[in-house]
Amino acid sequence: MKVINMFAAVALLVFAAAAAAAPSAQEQAQRQMQQPFNNAPVWGEVRSGEAQSTTMRGIETGVLIQPGGQTWRELRNGPIVLYGGILLCVVLAAIVVYYARRGTLRLKEPETGRKLVRFDMVDRVTHWVAAVSFCLLGITGLTLLFGKHLLLPLLGYEAFSWLAAIGKNIHNFTGPIFLLSIVVMFAAYVKDNFWQAADAEWIAHAGGLVRGEHVPSHRFNFGEKVWFWLGVSGLGLVVSLSGFVLDFPNFEQGRFVMQAANVVHVVGAVLFLAMSFGHIYMGTVGVAGAYEAMRDGTVDESWAKEHHELWVREARAAGAGAQGAPQDAKPRAV
Amino acid sequence: MARMKFLCDAERCIECNGCVTACKNEHDVPWGVNRRRVVTLNDGVPGERSVSVACMHCSDAPCIAVCPVDCIYHTEEGVVLHDKDLCIGCGYCFYACPFGAPQFPQAGAFGMRGKMDKCTFCAGGPEVDGSEEEFRKYGRNRLAEGKLPICAEMCATKALLGGDSDVISDIFRKRATMRGGGAQLIGWATAYGRQERAQERKGAGEGGK
Numbered sequence: 001m002k003v004i005n006m007f008a009a010v011a012l013l014v015f016a017a018a019a020a021a022a023p024s025a026q027e028q029a030q031r032q033m034q035q036p037f038n039n040a041p042v043w044g045e046v047r048s049g050e051a052q053s054t055t056m057r058g059i060e061t062g063v064l065i066q067p068g069g070q071t072w073r074e075l076r077n078g079p080i081v082l083y084g085g086i087l088l089c090v091v092l093a094a095i096v097v098y099y100a101r102r103g104t105l106r107l108k109e110p111e112t113g114r115k116l117v118r119f120d121m122v123d124r125v126t127h128w129v130a131a132v133s134f135c136l137l138g139i140t141g142l143t144l145l146f147g148k149h150l151l152l153p154l155l156g157y158e159a160f161s162w163l164a165a166i167g168k169n170i171h172n173f174t175g176p177i178f179l180l181s182i183v184v185m186f187a188a189y190v191k192d193n194f195w196q197a198a199d200a201e202w203i204a205h206a207g208g209l210v211r212g213e214h215v216p217s218h219r220f221n222f223g224e225k226v227w228f229w230l231g232v233s234g235l236g237l238v239v240s241l242s243g244f245v246l247d248f249p250n251f252e253q254g255r256f257v258m259q260a261a262n263v264v265h266v267v268g269a270v271l272f273l274a275m276s277f278g279h280i281y282m283g284t285v286g287v288a289g290a291y292e293a294m295r296d297g298t299v300d301e302s303w304a305k306e307h308h309e310l311w312v313r314e315a316r317a318a319g320a321g322a323q324g325a326p327q328d329a330k331p332r333a334v
Numbered sequence: 335m336a337r338m339k340f341l342c343d344a345e346r347c348i349e350c351n352g353c354v355t356a357c358k359n360e361h362d363v364p365w366g367v368n369r370r371r372v373v374t375l376n377d378g379v380p381g382e383r384s385v386s387v388a389c390m391h392c393s394d395a396p397c398i399a400v401c402p403v404d405c406i407y408h409t410e411e412g413v414v415l416h417d418k419d420l421c422i423g424c425g426y427c428f429y430a431c432p433f434g435a436p437q438f439p440q441a442g443a444f445g446m447r448g449k450m451d452k453c454t455f456c457a458g459g460p461e462v463d464g465s466e467e468e469f470r471k472y473g474r475n476r477l478a479e480g481k482l483p484i485c486a487e488m489c490a491t492k493a494l495l496g497g498d499s500d501v502i503s504d505i506f507r508k509r510a511t512m513r514g515g516g517a518q519l520i521g522w523a524t525a526y527g528r529q530e531r532a533q534e535r536k537g538a539g540e541g542g543k
Contacts, residue, residue: 250445
């Protein structure tokens, strides 16, 4: 319900800009004949946000009143901060509860000592560039969004202002690095992220997340694919591009464009962060061996069989050169 | 305590930009920033109106509501001021303000924003009143000297009024009631009924003229 309200407000923001046009000039000219001191047509249109005449140079200096800011303020200070905050807290809490009940997912079989190459150097470098810049962006972005309510009372004005200023600069300079990293990442990872028949089974068993049963999957399971398409590629692009509109205010974009971009940016970023919590959990304490896979690029054969059975089989069958298969198909000791 | 306000009388503003120039001169406003500007509505059409606009020192100021470091505040007189030492140049106040009052001098490549600058109602900033530091960051503090904003004081037609809300509202109210007649202001039809009926009356030889 509230979400619908939010979308309605965004739609209003869009229509408000479209419905400018001024028949008021003609109307005023006519009115002037009969009622010289009646300016109703002028004032009736004054909040349209339409550019009028001014000698002042600059972007939108001819706009007397830009009404979009009010909508932006209401969205940002209202539902975005409130529901965004609730969403992040709920996701974090859910992960903590899940971890408390299930603990780390460990291997059932002992390690074989034979290592398979899961991520090559390009995979790992792009992942970590994206990961580090994502964390920097996330922390500094959250500081700007929630800091006034959470950190300012603790740190005081001066210290928080320093933190926010440093945060803003880190955010603005890291943004372009993040976009670059996800573009490379898309190219590096996309080949193993298309739909495969095994994904249906994964969905049917909810990935074994609920009952903990084994669900075979290819190099990436369906959960990882969702993170790849919706998270990294989808939200990554939406948040990066809307961020660029805000990061580079030197292209004469008006306030409406920036207000809309900011709403898209913040909503997208909050969803992105919520999804990332799941990914980070799985990649660290959630699944034993997952972090080492991305750190060293290799996984133990037992780990590969238990988590990505089809990937191991495929690789063996395909022999050398199969893309996305364990390095050169042959499980290799490292 | 007085509640400070600006009021621009659109019937009097002649778009001379005297207020704009006075403001720039008084405060050594940073390059690229105009704390005040004059906008002409329906320029060139009969009935055009000009309005001088700057920070309106709103009671429910959007800039204050959205500033992430809370550096914008109300003085006891209702003037909206900000602390440039705390400002991080994020631009949120500029997104939120309907009047385009907050502006940012460029601080680096790609339009990187410096510290926000806006009209101070000639009331300086959080620094010691009349100090060198205050002038450098915010311009002159005329209120502390017992004077009103220079833009309003300089206005040749007294279109722009700045000061205690009660006083300037009274001035404007008096003007509005003296200005033109009822028929001119609200129209013949509204004041005396529809024109045809008036003509009927005229035809019956009731009215003069």
